Structures are given as structure tokens and as C-alpha cells.
Amino acid sequence: MAPQTILLTGGAGFVGANFARLVLRETDHRVVVFDKLTYSGNLENLDGLEAAHGDRYAFVRGDVCDRPAVDAVLDEHRPDAIVHMAAESHVDRSIIDATPFVRTNVIGTQTIVDAIRARLSSERLVHVSTDEVYGDLPLDRPELFFNESSPLAPSSPYAASKAGSDLVVLSAHRTFGIDAVVTRGSNNFGPYQYPEKVIPLFATNLIDGLKVPLYGDGQNVRDWIHVDDHNAGVLAALERGAAGEVYNLGGKNERSNLELTRELLRCFGVGEEMIDHVADRPGHDRRYSIDISKATRELGWSPASDRWEDALESTVRWYRENEAWWRPLKSGEHRAFYERQYGRR
Numbered sequence: 001m002a003p004q005t006i007l008l009t010g011g012a013g014f015v016g017a018n019f020a021r022l023v024l025r026e027t028d029h030r031v032v033v034f035d036k037l038t039y040s041g042n043l044e045n046l047d048g049l050e051a052a053h054g055d056r057y058a059f060v061r062g063d064v065c066d067r068p069a070v071d072a073v074l075d076e077h078r079p080d081a082i083v084h085m086a087a088e089s090h091v092d093r094s095i096i097d098a099t100p101f102v103r104t105n106v107i108g109t110q111t112i113v114d115a116i117r118a119r120l121s122s123e124r125l126v127h128v129s130t131d132e133v134y135g136d137l138p139l140d141r142p143e144l145f146f147n148e149s150s151p152l153a154p155s156s157p158y159a160a161s162k163a164g165s166d167l168v169v170l171s172a173h174r175t176f177g178i179d180a181v182v183t184r185g186s187n188n189f190g191p192y193q194y195p196e197k198v199i200p201l202f203a204t205n206l207i208d209g210l211k212v213p214l215y216g217d218g219q220n221v222r223d224w225i226h227v228d229d230h231n232a233g234v235l236a237a238l239e240r241g242a243a244g245e246v247y248n249l250g251g252k253n254e255r256s257n258l259e260l261t262r263e264l265l266r267c268f269g270v271g272e273e274m275i276d277h278v279a280d281r282p283g284h285d286r287r288y289s290i291d292i293s294k295a296t297r298e299l300g301w302s303p304a305s306d307r308w309e310d311a312l313e314s315t316v317r318w319y320r321e322n323e324a325w326w327r328p329l330k331s332g333e334h335r336a337f338y339e340r341q342y343g344r345r
Helices: 014-026 049-056 067-077 091-096 099-119 158-177 197-205 228-240 257-268 293-299 308-321 325-331 333-342
Strands: 005-009 030-035 056-060 082-086 124-130 182-183 188-189 212-215 221-226 244-248 254-256 275-278
Touching: 005 014, 005 067, 014 030, 014 049, 014 082, 014 228, 030 049, 030 067, 049 056, 056 067, 056 257, 067 099, 067 257, 067 325, 082 099, 082 221, 082 254, 091 099, 124 158, 158 182, 188 228, 188 308, 197 212, 197 308, 197 325, 212 257, 221 257, 221 308, 221 325, 228 244, 228 293, 228 325, 244 293, 254 257, 257 308, 308 325
Parallel strands: 005 030, 005 082, 030 056, 082 124, 124 182, 182 244, 188 221, 212 275
Antiparallel strands: 221 254
């Protein structure tokens, strides 16, 4: 594929920053990051990119809900494609207050679509979504998987806002002919993940000798995928996906939350005395599992990190070695959220 300019919304967040690094490392594309820098957007996630890649990388601060700002970045950089990752993404926060999720995830996506339409332009739009839009599956039916034609049945305000944004994009393709593709990924993990999410939260707690808060009975199942594998799928969808299609990007790596917790405890050489059992959250989905055969067949993509233990241990090692990155994030706003959510430090 010829070198392109990619506008990456939400590129200072966890998945976005890793996507920028992947694209700049493995392709000749240019990346323009567009990010509001909310609590989970961090310029430190992008450290070194300008020095390493020169004018192939640029950063623009802006809000996807701000139409003049979106217009300005499109007019200045004239991207060939937009990879839309800007989103509020933490289920627990959406239960406390869903308004920011509706604003960023639905209105922000509509703003991007409207800006493309107004230009009568041909940018490809890759909308990065989540498997949570499908709702959940029963624990006692391991043969069941969600595919791209499964009904949307979101359980949380976060998932509902992402389902809404998916439909905004897919309807824009059908009604206006926008060249749009939707990806739905499973649970990502890896470096630069904000420490409210389970793996960095548990890892950094254990580094500090603190217990880890495990919801309910811990039997909820998630499909874990390393962020680089997920982002390789997003890049494949950008380069080879068919307009108007949805592609599931999963890791084929299902683990219950209790299994995940035990594996993290093993990484630190501690036992289950470090588990703090907390009340389950409302509407907690029991099992996520997605069929990735369409992405494998049509995009030539499949997850490469088939050694879960190695990938998890390398992620834990990154948090051990980058305390200067995460420790400031666990003070202030994050601490207030943590204490409110779990009733303890």
C-alpha cells in the first residue's frame, strides 16, 4: 500500500498510542494524532515519536466533538484515512455517569462523519469499537461465539454508547456512501494502559504490596488480546477491509477474571491472600467470546501473540520498569475514583 497520511483520533490513549507506534515502526504511513488529552490521554505515551520519525508524526490537540477543530485538522493535514479511536472506555465510570460517554462516543463519532460528508471527500474511516456491544454469553455454553451478524445487546452505558457509534458509522456508509469499516476488539492489554483497567491496576497494586479488588465470584470471562495484535488487525482493516463491513478482532484467549488474577499473583510470587473480594458491579457481563474467522479470511489477520503467559509477563515487566510513568497517574483523580469505586485505597 502506498504511504498515506492517517489521522488518528484518541492517539494519546492506550490503544491509540500503541497504534501510532506500530504504524510508524512497520509502515511508511504518516500519523497525525488528534487528542483532547483527557485524564487517560497522555503525551508521555507518545514520547520519542517526533525525534524518531520526524515529519511522519504530528500531534494536534483537539476534541472530536468540536466541529471547527475537526475541520481545521482535516484542512491542514488532508488525511487519506481516519482511524477513529477517541472514546470514553471504562465501564465503571459509565455506570457512575454516562453523559461523557454519550458525548464523546456518539456525538464525537457523528462529528467526524459530518466533517467527512461536508468535504465530499474519500477518506477511509476505520471506526474502532468493542466486542462489548454484543452483550454477553452464558458461562455454561462454551460452544457459543458472537459473529459480526450477532444482534447488538449492550449491557453497560459504555457498551450502549459504542453500539450507538457503530450504527452512526454503518448508517453513514449505507446512506451517504462513506468509505467506512468497523472493527470490534476484545480486551486489550499491554504497555501504556491507564491504571484503572484490570491488568495495570492489579500489577501496580501488587508492586506496591496492595491487595487487588476482584469483582463478585471472579467467574466473568474475557478474551484477552495484546494491544499490538489488536492494532495489527485495525491496520489490516484500514488497508484491506471492505467498505461497510464489520470485523471482529479477538485473541482466542479466554480467561475468567479469577484465572487472570491468579496468573498475575503468580507473576509476583504471592498467593490468594492478596485478593480483596468486592461487591460485583451492576450488569456485569458474564462471558465475551467472538468469532474472528471473518477477519482471518478477508484481512489475512490473526493474533500472533499465542503465548499468553509470555505476553502477560512482559506486560507486568513493563509496569515494573516504568514506575515513573504510572505512579503520577495513580494519585489525584485516579485515587479519588478508586476510593469511591472500591471503598478503600
